[in-house]
Amino acid sequence: MTVDFRHWMKQHQQLCETVLSDLLPATTLVPTRLHEAMRYAALDGGKRVRALLVFAAGRLFSAPPDLLRRAAAAVEMIHAYSLVHDDMPCMDDDALRRGKPTVHIKYDEATALLVGDALQAQAFLVLSEGEGAPETRLAMLRLLAQASGSTGMCGGQAIDLDSVGLALSREQLEQMHRLKTGALLRASVLLGAMSGKTLSSVEIHALDAYAAAIGLAFQVVDDVLDATADSATLGKTAGKDAADNKPTYVSLLGLQASQQLAAQLCAEAHQALLPFGEQAQYLHDLADLIVQRQA
Amino acid sequence: MTVDFRHWMKQHQQLCETVLSDLLPATTLVPTRLHEAMRYAALDGGKRVRALLVFAAGRLFSAPPDLLRRAAAAVEMIHAYSLVHDDMPCMDDDALRRGKPTVHIKYDEATALLVGDALQAQAFLVLSEGEGAPETRLAMLRLLAQASGSTGMCGGQAIDLDSVGLALSREQLEQMHRLKTGALLRASVLLGAMSGKTLSSVEIHALDAYAAAIGLAFQVVDDVLDATADSATLGKTAGKDAADNKPTYVSLLGLQASQQLAAQLCAEAHQALLPFGEQAQYLHDLADLIVQRQA
Numbered sequence: 001m002t003v004d005f006r007h008w009m010k011q012h013q014q015l016c017e018t019v020l021s022d023l024l025p026a027t028t029l030v031p032t033r034l035h036e037a038m039r040y041a042a043l044d045g046g047k048r049v050r051a052l053l054v055f056a057a058g059r060l061f062s063a064p065p066d067l068l069r070r071a072a073a074a075v076e077m078i079h080a081y082s083l084v085h086d087d088m089p090c091m092d093d094d095a096l097r098r099g100k101p102t103v104h105i106k107y108d109e110a111t112a113l114l115v116g117d118a119l120q121a122q123a124f125l126v127l128s129e130g131e132g133a134p135e136t137r138l139a140m141l142r143l144l145a146q147a148s149g150s151t152g153m154c155g156g157q158a159i160d161l162d163s164v165g166l167a168l169s170r171e172q173l174e175q176m177h178r179l180k181t182g183a184l185l186r187a188s189v190l191l192g193a194m195s196g197k198t199l200s201s202v203e204i205h206a207l208d209a210y211a212a213a214i215g216l217a218f219q220v221v222d223d224v225l226d227a228t229a230d231s232a233t234l235g236k237t238a239g240k241d242a243a244d245n246k247p248t249y250v251s252l253l254g255l256q257a258s259q260q261l262a263a264q265l266c267a268e269a270h271q272a273l274l275p276f277g278e279q280a281q282y283l284h285d286l287a288d289l290i291v292q293r294q295a
Numbered sequence: 296m297t298v299d300f301r302h303w304m305k306q307h308q309q310l311c312e313t314v315l316s317d318l319l320p321a322t323t324l325v326p327t328r329l330h331e332a333m334r335y336a337a338l339d340g341g342k343r344v345r346a347l348l349v350f351a352a353g354r355l356f357s358a359p360p361d362l363l364r365r366a367a368a369a370v371e372m373i374h375a376y377s378l379v380h381d382d383m384p385c386m387d388d389d390a391l392r393r394g395k396p397t398v399h400i401k402y403d404e405a406t407a408l409l410v411g412d413a414l415q416a417q418a419f420l421v422l423s424e425g426e427g428a429p430e431t432r433l434a435m436l437r438l439l440a441q442a443s444g445s446t447g448m449c450g451g452q453a454i455d456l457d458s459v460g461l462a463l464s465r466e467q468l469e470q471m472h473r474l475k476t477g478a479l480l481r482a483s484v485l486l487g488a489m490s491g492k493t494l495s496s497v498e499i500h501a502l503d504a505y506a507a508a509i510g511l512a513f514q515v516v517d518d519v520l521d522a523t524a525d526s527a528t529l530g531k532t533a534g535k536d537a538a539d540n541k542p543t544y545v546s547l548l549g550l551q552a553s554q555q556l557a558a559q560l561c562a563e564a565h566q567a568l569l570p571f572g573e574q575a576q577y578l579h580d581l582a583d584l585i586v587q588r589q590a
Contacts, residue, residue: 025445030470034445034453085412090383090404109385110456113408114449117380117415121444124419128437134429141436142423149416150320150329154409158329161405175325 001292005285009052016051017043019069020076023126037107037115038122042080045098049218049290050075053188054195056282057207061196067132071140071191074123078148078184081119084112086157120148136198140191147187156180160246168247174216181222182215189283202275209272210283217265218290223248224258229295266291296587300580304347311346312338314364315371318421332402332410333417337375340393344513344585345370345479349487351577352502356491362427366435366486369418373443373479376414379407381452415443431493435486442482451475455541463542469511476517477510484578497570504567505578512560513585518543519553524590561586 020042025035051072058068087094087102088109095105104112127141146152156179163176189211193199199207227250249258269287273280315337320330346367353363382389382397383404390400399407422436441447451474458471484506488494494502522545544553564582568575 029446031445031450031453031457033457034450038445081412085408088385088408090408111453113380113383113385114453114456116412117376118445118449118453120412120415121440121447121449124436125440125444128433128440134433138423138429138433138436141419141433145416145420145423149420150326150333150413151324152416154413154416155326155329158326158406158409158413161409162326162328 001285001288005282008282009285009289012052012055013048015055015069016048016072016076019073023070023073024077024122033107034111034114034118037103037111038119040100040106041084041103041115042077042119045080047289047293047295048076049286050079050184050188052286052289053185053214053283054192056280056286057189057192058195059282060193060276060279063192063196064132066130067137067140067195068192070126070130071188071195074127074144075184075188075191077119077123077126078144078153081116081123082153082157082184084119085116088112091157091161123148132195136194140194143187143190143194147183152179152183152187153181156183164246166247168252170252173247173249173252177216177219178212181219182212185215185218186211206272206275210269210287213265213269213272214287214290217262217269217287220249220258220262220265221291221293223250224255224262225293225295226250227255262291296580296583300577303577304580304584307347307350308343310350310364311343311367311371314368318365318368319372319417328402329406329409329413332398332406333414335395335401336379336398336410337372337414340375342584342588343371344581345374345483347581347584348480348483348509348578349490351575351581352484352487353490354577355488355571355574358487358491359427361425362432362435362490363487365421365425366483366490369422369439370479370483370486372414372418372421373439373448376411376418377448377452377479379414380411383407386452386456418443427490431489434493435489438482438485438489442478447474447478447482448476451478459541461542463547465547468542468544468547472511472514473507476514477507480510480513481506501567501570505564505582508560508564508567509582509585512557512564512582515544515553515557515560516586516588518545519550519557520588520590521545522550557586 024039024042027036027039029035054068054072054075083097084103086092087097088104095102100106103115123144124141127137127144148154156176159176160180163172168176186208189207190199190204193203193207226248249261253261266287270284273284319334319337322331322334324330349363349367349370378392379398381387382392383399390397395401398410418439419436422432422439443449445453451471454471455475458467463471481503484502485494485499488498488502521543544556548556561582565579568579
């Protein structure tokens with residue numbers, strides 16, 4: 001990772017906060033408590049990997065800033081809603097997220113439920129407003145809805161639920177993660193690129209290969225960190241998957257083979273970007289970031 | 296209500312089931328249990344008032360069938376998701392809905408959470424697919440997202456949560472219901488009409504007046520039925536709002552004044568439709584249906 005990339009990353013993480021803050025309802029608007037809780041859930045959080053993927057992919061085809069910013073905000077809102085619901089007592093029952101009390105702890109369960117529901121609607125709202133060709137935005141909304149729903153992120157969570165205590169094969173584990181985290185990461189890459197131009201099937205294919213590799217790498221690294229890092233570093237409860245008897249790459253392949261797999265997937269991601277040349281530099285560096293992250 | 300209307304209503308309730316069944320993922324598709332639960336939540340349910348409003352408003356401007364059907368399915372999916380989440384233990388904690396066990400009873404809480412989340416995404420997906428001018432569908436998606444989110448339905452539920460045990464004024468009660476149920480009923484009317492043509496501000500104004508009147512009437516009648524009908528007739532637990540110490544029109548105005556208010560709102564709804572002439576007959580009859588319903 002270059003100094004240039006680190007500078008770009010910090011700048012765009014900050015931009016993501018600003019854009020989210022602008023596109024979330026103000027706390028002065030009724031219902032004020034819900035809006036406060038939505039902002040608590042979505043702002044000041046995480047590495048913004050999904051937003052960074054949108055911005056980095058937007059550079060491939062010089063995407064217009066307004067559409068790109070809305071796409072980045074939309075994927076981060078979907079991600080934030082999924083974390084809020086995932087942390088609830090009936091799901092993972094987690095009290096800590098990004099180093100802060102989870103929404104149902106800070107507020108209450110009913111509010112957490114509504115915060116998630118309202119953040120999902122807000123994601124579709126921000127992408128349906130603003131500038132840009134209607135055909136493009138409609139295609140982007142379609143992609144986001146597909147990636148979020150029952151054959152995307154929600155579907156992955158359902159498979160995850162059904163698999164607790166089961167001995168999954170590597171293929172089954174991969175399918176679960178392809179939906180649970182992979183679908184929204186893929187959508188982030190494609191939404192960024194689509195903001196700039198209508199993609200050819202060759203371009204979609206190359207970006208899909210990149211997204212599939214980083215999506216899987218992301219999850220492998222998550223499992224490695226869950227097994228090796230402490231809660232303070234992670235900003236969430238460490239060792240939770242193992243304690244919950246959930247299948248992980250580490251439990252399936254072991255620690256060292258998992259780390260090798262992550263490095264191999266990173267190389268595959270880099271390979272997939274070759275056709276895009278120099279313009280893909282930040283997507284290239286983001287693959288490194290995903291594999292080298294410590295939290 | 297005429298024989299003609301009753302025939303149209305039955306036909307379109309049946310059409311709504313068919314369209315929903317077509318536009319929900321098949322139970323053969325992975326994850327099969329989630330898809331089964333989504334269909335359990337959304338199919339074979341209720342009077343389909345929202346879908347009927349879409350279809351009846353679509354008649355005003357001869358809306359094309361595909362877009363109209365997608366709009367009807369989308370509002371019913373949003374409504375179904377809101378019921379699933381509303382019934383959960385952390386919200387209303389209800390075991391009975393439309394005469395059947397609620398989703399978290401039939402399946403489990405985590406599945407109910409995901410069913411609601413996935414149905415919301417599916418609503419936006421079905422409206423982003425299919426035929427029709429991109430500008431029109433983008434405007435429809437924007438309206439649906441606004442009506443569902445934190446300044447629409449979710450916002451109304453948040454105000455409802457915050458108002459338990461409080462003595463609300465009639466204005467505060469009205470504002471809550473304008474968001475909680477009114478926003479999606481209004482969206483149903485406007486989505487149906489928008490499927491046919493781009494609406495003038497005069498047309499929007501008239502349809503808004505109609506929608507506001509039936510939205511409020513719907514809630515007043517709900518409160519009257521909650522106080523007077525039994526659970527078997529309602530298909531859900533009767534007397535629940537009073538037992539939960541929630542403010543209702545009956546507790547605020549008394550039973551007789553509530554019934555008079557419903558009749559007056561029905562007359563206002565009819566009045567608002569006059570500019571549309573004969574084409575608005577079924578919207579007219581739907582106002583009667585809402586006020587005269589027994590469940």
